[in-house]
Amino acid sequence: MSYWxxxxxxxxxxxxxxxxxxxxxxxxxxxxxxxxxNKATWWTVGLSxxxxxxxxxxxxxxxGQAFHDGMGFIQFYFGLPLxxxxxxxxxxxxxxxxxxxxxxxxxxxxxxxxTRTLTALLFLIQRGLAAGITIYAPSIILxxxxxxxxxxxxxxxGLVVVGYTLIGGTNAVNVTQKQxxxxxxxxxxxxxxxxxxxxxxxxxxxxxxxIASVSDKLKVLDFELSFNNRYNLWSGLTGGFFLALSYFGxxxxxxxxxxxxxxxxxxxxxxxxxxxxxxxxxxLILLLGVMVFVFYQFQIAPLHFNQKAQEAILNSAGAxxxxxxxxxxxxxxxxxxxxxxxxxxxxxxVKYEHYKTLEYLEETQRAQAKELLNTYxxxxxxxxxxYVLISYILSHLPQGLIGLLLAVILSAAMxxxxxxxxxxxxxxxxxxxxxxxxxxxAAHYVKASKFFTLFWGLIAILFASISNLFENLxxxxxxxxxxxxxxxxxxxxxxFFLKQIGGKAVFWAALCTEIVxxxxxxxxxxxxxxxxxxxxxxxxxxSMLLNRLIKP
Amino acid sequence: MVMKKNKLRIYYFLLGxxxxxxxxxxxxxxxxxx
Numbered sequence: 001m002s003y004w005x006x007x008x009x010x011x012x013x014x015x016x017x018x019x020x021x022x023x024x025x026x027x028x029x030x031x032x033x034x035x036x037x038n039k040a041t042w043w044t045v046g047l048s049x050x051x052x053x054x055x056x057x058x059x060x061x062x063x064g065q066a067f068h069d070g071m072g073f074i075q076f077y078f079g080l081p082l083x084x085x086x087x088x089x090x091x092x093x094x095x096x097x098x099x100x101x102x103x104x105x106x107x108x109x110x111x112x113x114x115t116r117t118l119t120a121l122l123f124l125i126q127r128g129l130a131a132g133i134t135i136y137a138p139s140i141i142l143x144x145x146x147x148x149x150x151x152x153x154x155x156x157x158g159l160v161v162v163g164y165t166l167i168g169g170t171n172a173v174n175v176t177q178k179q180x181x182x183x184x185x186x187x188x189x190x191x192x193x194x195x196x197x198x199x200x201x202x203x204x205x206x207x208x209x210x211i212a213s214v215s216d217k218l219k220v221l222d223f224e225l226s227f228n229n230r231y232n233l234w235s236g237l238t239g240g241f242f243l244a245l246s247y248f249g250x251x252x253x254x255x256x257x258x259x260x261x262x263x264x265x266x267x268x269x270x271x272x273x274x275x276x277x278x279x280x281x282x283x284l285i286l287l288l289g290v291m292v293f294v295f296y297q298f299q300i301a302p303l304h305f306n307q308k309a310q311e312a313i314l315n316s317a318g319a320x321x322x323x324x325x326x327x328x329x330x331x332x333x334x335x336x337x338x339x340x341x342x343x344x345x346x347x348x349x350v351k352y353e354h355y356k357t358l359e360y361l362e363e364t365q366r367a368q369a370k371e372l373l374n375t376y377x378x379x380x381x382x383x384x385x386x387y388v389l390i391s392y393i394l395s396h397l398p399q400g401l402i403g404l405l406l407a408v409i410l411s412a413a414m415x416x417x418x419x420x421x422x423x424x425x426x427x428x429x430x431x432x433x434x435x436x437x438x439x440x441x442a443a444h445y446v447k448a449s450k451f452f453t454l455f456w457g458l459i460a461i462l463f464a465s466i467s468n469l470f471e472n473l474x475x476x477x478x479x480x481x482x483x484x485x486x487x488x489x490x491x492x493x494x495x496f497f498l499k500q501i502g503g504k505a506v507f508w509a510a511l512c513t514e515i516v517x518x519x520x521x522x523x524x525x526x527x528x529x530x531x532x533x534x535x536x537x538x539x540x541x542x543s544m545l546l547n548r549l550i551k552p
Numbered sequence: 553m554v555m556k557k558n559k560l561r562i563y564y565f566l567l568g569x570x571x572x573x574x575x576x577x578x579x580x581x582x583x584x585x586x
Contacts, residue, residue, distance in 0.1 A: 074577070081570045085563045206584075213584040220577040275566050279573050 001146070005403030012183055012407040013414075017164050020176035024168035029442035030434075033169035033449050034101050034426045036260035044174050045270025048257045048419075049248070050277065051177035054184065056138030056413035057386070059285065064305075064385030066289030070217040072231040074282050079240025084275035087249045088268040090496050095255065096264045101430040102423075103255040103492070110495045111503030113435070118510060119491055120431035122484045123252055124424060128456060129480060131420040132463025135161075138413045139464065142406070144308045145390050154464045157413060162457030165418045165425075166450050170260055173418045180411035187408035188284060194397055195291040200298050202341060208294040211340060214352070215359060217290045242533050246489035248274075253423035292392050298337055303329050303369045305384035305391045309377065318376030325372065329365040332358055421460060425452040483521055486535015487513050493536060494543050501547045508550075509542035 027033040040048070065073050100106050104123065108116035135157050143150040164172050196205055203211070212218050222232040248254045248271065261267030303326050304310050313322045339345060339355050346352075370382045393405045429449045487510050494506050517535045520526065526534070 078570070078574070081566055085566065088563070209584045213581075218581045218584055220581045221574070269562075272562060272566055276569060279570065283573075283577075 001402060001406075002399045004400040005406070008400050008403030009406050009410075012404065013160070013410055016176050016179045016183070016411070017160055019179070020172040021164040021167040023175055024171040027169055027446050030101065030429065030445045030449055032171070033446050034256070034422075034430070036170040036174060038260060038262055039171075040174055040260040040262060040266065040270075042261065042266040042269035043273065044178060045258050045261045045267055046273030046277075047181045048174050048177045048260070049254060049270055049274045050281070051181050051184075051412075051415035052253055052257055052419040053247075053274075053278075053416070054281075054412050055134055055416040056409045059184070059188075059409055059412050060138065060141055060386050060389055062282070062285045063289030063292060064388035066217065066286040067293045067388045068385055071220045071283070071286040071290060072222055074220055074279065074286055075222065075231050075233050075236035076240050077279050077282050078233065078236045079238065079242070080244040080278050081275040082237070082241050083244035083248060084271045086245060088271050091249045091492075092258065092267050092271070093264055094496070095259060096261075096267065101256075101259070102252050102427050103250050104252070104427065104431050107491065107495060108435075111506055115491065115503050115507045115510070116431060116435075118507065119250075119488050120427050122488055123427055126481050126484045127251070127253060127420055127424055128459055129463060131417055131424065131456065131460035132467060134417040134420060135413060135460055136464035136467040138409055140468065141386050141390060142409070144306065145387065145394060150468065151465055155461060157410065157417075158457060158461035158464065161414050161417050161421065162454060162461075165421050165457070166453045169449070169453075170256065170422055170426075173415075173422050174257075174260060176418065177415045180415045183404070183411050184408050187405050188288065190401060191393065191397065191405060192284070192288050192291065194401070195288065195295050195392070198295050198299075198396060200341065203294075203298070208291060210346060211294050211297060212290045214355065215293070217293055239530070239533065242489065242536060243485075246485045246532060246536070250488050250492045251423075252427050253419045256423045256426055257419060289389065292388060295392070295396075297340055300330055300333055302391065303366065304373065304382075305387040306381060307387075307391070309373055309380045309382065309384070312377040312380050313373055316376040318372050322369065322372050322376075325365060325369055329362065329369075332362045332365060336362065417460065421453055421456050424456040425449050428452040428456070479521070482531045483517055483535075484514075486517060486532040486537075487539050489532070490536040490539020490543075493540050498540070498544065501543050504550050505547035506539070506543045509539050509546050512542055513538040 031037055062073065095103065095106060098106055098109055100109075102120070104116045104120040107119055135154055139150055139153040139157060142148060143153050164176060168175070196208070199208060209218065223234075224232055225234050258267040258270050261270055302310065303322075313319065336355065336358050339351055339358070342348075342351060344351070345355070373380055373382045390409075393402060397405065426449065429445060429452050433448055433452070434445055490513060491506055491510050494501050494509075513535055516538055517531055520534065521531060
């Protein structure tokens with residue numbers, strides 16, 4: 001990294017953080033600190049909701065996914081607009097009317113205290129663990145590619161986020177997220193421009209799309225109904241709908257974002273904005289990955305994008321074998337390039353068939369490289385999809401822009417974790433502390449919220465720091481997420497749509513469902529993504545049944 | 553009732569727009585097919 005990169009990186013992040021905390025440094029009560037005094041306009045709400053969902057992994061992993069497997073991942077987002085409509089019509093009016101701080105507060109008014117406490121605790125466990133990963137996941141990638149010490153990176157990101165969230169509360173999170181989204185979009189468009197600029201003269205954007213199509217990267221939609229293929233339109237519509245409904249409707253890190261809206265209408269418009277922009281935004285990110293793929297058709301791409309993994313194998317007993325494979329792969333890439341640049345490639349069937357054979361060979365060589373890594377190295381991530389974009393950025397973008405792109409990744413990491421820490425603090429203060437110790441003055445609860453912000457921030461940093469000690473921690477946390485998410489959504493669905501069901505029935509239904517879901521999970525009966533749907537439906541059906549048996 | 557219909561218009565628009573995205577993607581993936 002050059003001086004220019006450092007100046008752009010520190011300047012961008014520094015300005016966003018200092019401006020956000022300075023503008024929002026004083027608060028009289030928790031309405032200001034946790035709900036931003038309900039001053040946010042619809043576009044602030046919309047950008048904040050989008051910034052919360054877009055974590056650093058979205059920008060690092062998604063283009064890599066398109067690079068390897070094409071653009072089918074976008075289908076997962078087709079359930080989202082439907083979920084936005086349900087939340088706008090049924091959830092937001094109730095939350096606003098009851099003037100709640102957290103989604104779980106509504107559950108006490110609808111059911112009883114124990115249901116509220118149960119769901120709040122489930123949220124705290126799940127989000128408390130996930131907040132650490134939001135910081136850890138980009139830190140590990142940046143530490144590998146930049147050679148920065150992992151722990152230092154985690155502590156710096158963590159402390160900066162805790163700093164501005166603690167000083168400025170929800171409003172600081174909103175203000176910083178607006179600027180972070182601006183930086184993110186600017187970085188994305190500039191990278192896109194540079195990738196396309198880097199094509200050879202004979203290749204324009206349209207030709208690039210044709211090349212991508214030859215390699216099946218543009219297969220956006222898959223209409224075939226299949227349970228084995230994770231991404232098809234039907235699983236996207238149903239699975240995506242349930243996931244978006246639980247995430248945006250019942251997860252406090254999102255609910256708190258739209259509760260800052262000036263009115264019901266502003267909050268609704270914010271979510272509608274999310275419904276309009278989400279799919280095009282993901283499309284752009286995936287298309288960027290596809291363009292990087294086309295770019296590497298004319299440059300020699302590394303055999304494995306994780307530089308550290310390459311270094312590890314070259315220092316092992318497998319070095320000779322790996323070098324031989326590298327040379328073979330380089331030759332295959334050169335042949336592919338030559339074929340693509342031949343003027344009659346798109347009209348010549350023989351050349352096209354030859355290209356497909358070579359492409360298959362190239363993919364096999366990459367798979368062989370991964371096998372070699374598995375055999376000769378230990379504790380090395382062999383899946384390199386998270387490293388594709390960052391590796392392109394560091395080797396092909398001009399000075400200054402690298403700094404901006406690192407600011408994009410850090411902005412995305414900070415915007416997500418700020419919302420999470422803010423929501424964890426709000427839930428702990430409002431649903432646990434104030435609910436049971438309600439005798440203090442308003443200023444006391446602002447202090448308590450600040451204390452809990454610091455507490456959860458430190459927990460997140462701690463979890464992020466020890467994450468590398470546990471091999472499968474990230475997956476474990478994702479699983480914990482799906483194990484609890486369905487039940488929480490089920491409780492909310494009963495609350496909103498089955499007015500005759502009381503607290504006792506729903507509480508026991510939720511507990512029984514949790515046991516059933518854990519059982520299904522431990523017996524490994526279905527993919528963990530389906531646990532969400534099963535959890536929600538089981539809670540709803542069981543509460544209907546129990547309501548008949550238990551007289552409230 | 554008229555008021556309610558007006559309020560719902562934006563949701564129809566949102567869903568319609570996403571349907572258009574779907575159609576555009578379908579066109580997009582077939583247009584560049586060789």
